[in-house]
Amino acid sequence: MPLDRPNRRDFLYTTLGAAALAAAGPLRAQAWPERPIVFICPWPAGGTADQSMRALCTVAGKVLGQSIVVENRAGASGMIGAKALASAKADGYTIGQIPISVTRFAQLGMLQADPRKDFSYIARTSGQTFGIAVKADSPFRTLQDLVDAAKARPGQVTYAHAGVGGATHVGMEEFAGAAGIRLNQVPYKGGAEALAGVLGGHVDVLADSSSWAPHVQAGKLRLLATWGEQRPPRFKDTPTLKELGYHVVVDAPNGIGAPKGVDPAILAQLRAAFRQAVASPEFKAVTDKIDAPVMYLDGPDYEKYVNTVYQKETVLIDKLKLRELMKG
Structure with missing residues (x-):
């Protein structure tokens, strides 16, 4: 009899353990992501932005355990792709590049979305050399x-x-x-x-x-x-505008985001994956090739940056009379 009790206990623990695993199985199967993720690139295939985004998506896909499929939706200075991203379902399965020019074109009426309200921000990645x-x-x-x-x-x-x-x-x-x-x-x-x-x-x-x-x-x-x-x-032999006495700096950094309303837990996974991707040797190889300085910011800081640029663009639009130029 004394031997029966441990056997029964072991049997009970084994049974409960199996039941727990069975219950956990569907939860793991439902964990995000369970299918490929679509990445909207608002520029033509083969361009500098497209090259850098594809490198990031390859690495981030490996981190997440699912492929990230790049779809090029070019046109209207990047705003066709930006609008498609803002309008997509906020389930984490559609992400994309957000050109910083959304802060300008939204105010000029070329983007029917508000960059301060309609995107979830994942990462600022790299700038451009103009x-x-x-x-x-x-x-x-x-x-x-x-x-x-x-x-x-x-x-x-x-x-x-x-x-x-x-x-x-x-x-x-x-x-x-x-x-x-x-x-x-x-x-x-x-x-x-x-x-x-x-x-x-x-x-x-x-x-x-x-x-x-x-x-x-x-x-x-x-x-x-x-x-x-x-x-x-x-x-290195070419001076910058700033060095020559003109206080103009333009680097138009690229960033990655999703539609507004993505689950915070999913957004955290995306932020972590692209943080690793930006730090990867694969991404560095591309940025070196296209002279793109790495300008990483995590999602929350990137969002603050976008809001700051939006305010600056408001002033610049009036100063340069861009509304009149757009009408012309």
Whole structure:
């Protein structure tokens, strides 16, 4: 009899343990994520933003144990993809890149969403290296040459950019204001077309992110200035606008978010996964390739940053008369 009691107890514990595992099984099966996640990239495939986002999604997918499938929904300076993200179901299975320009275009009426209310923020990832470039045979050998020419011929020096209201357009107008000059802006549908316009000799100056980099290294373009806080490692011989006395810094950092209302526990998993992805060697390899400075912020700090930029954009929109330009 004394032996029976331990046996019964062991049997009872074993039975209860099996029951507990059986109960836990469905809970584990229902744990998020249980299917692939869709990532909306608001830019064309193959561009610098697309390259960096794909690298992040590959690493973050491994961390989460599910693939993250990138869908390119380009158009309207990134706002088509941003609107699709804001309108998606808030279940954690749709995430995407949020261009910082949402803070401007929402106020200009190009985005039917409010970046202060309609997104859940996951991470700020990296910035971009913008610059002013000219053809190798251009008479503008320095930025001062360009400024002098623009002062001598107001409104006649032309520059190509990737779209009215975008970072390259606004950045150049900020620079022109700081330099006391008037330039003639020529909008294109994207950076690739703007680059082609300058290489083809149709426009004097290119204002773009690092699409110019391989052409500068090949000797086809001359880089006059970059727009970041510091010189990019590959172009250490080129000064920044700030170094040249113009207090203009444009880096337009990329970020990742989801629709508003995602479960906080799911959002925490996404934040942790993309935190690891930003710190990964895979992401560093891409950012080094495209001269993109890593500018990581966790979700809550990223949200604060977006709100700060929104307020700054309100002032800039009025200063540059962007509403009038958009109507034109």
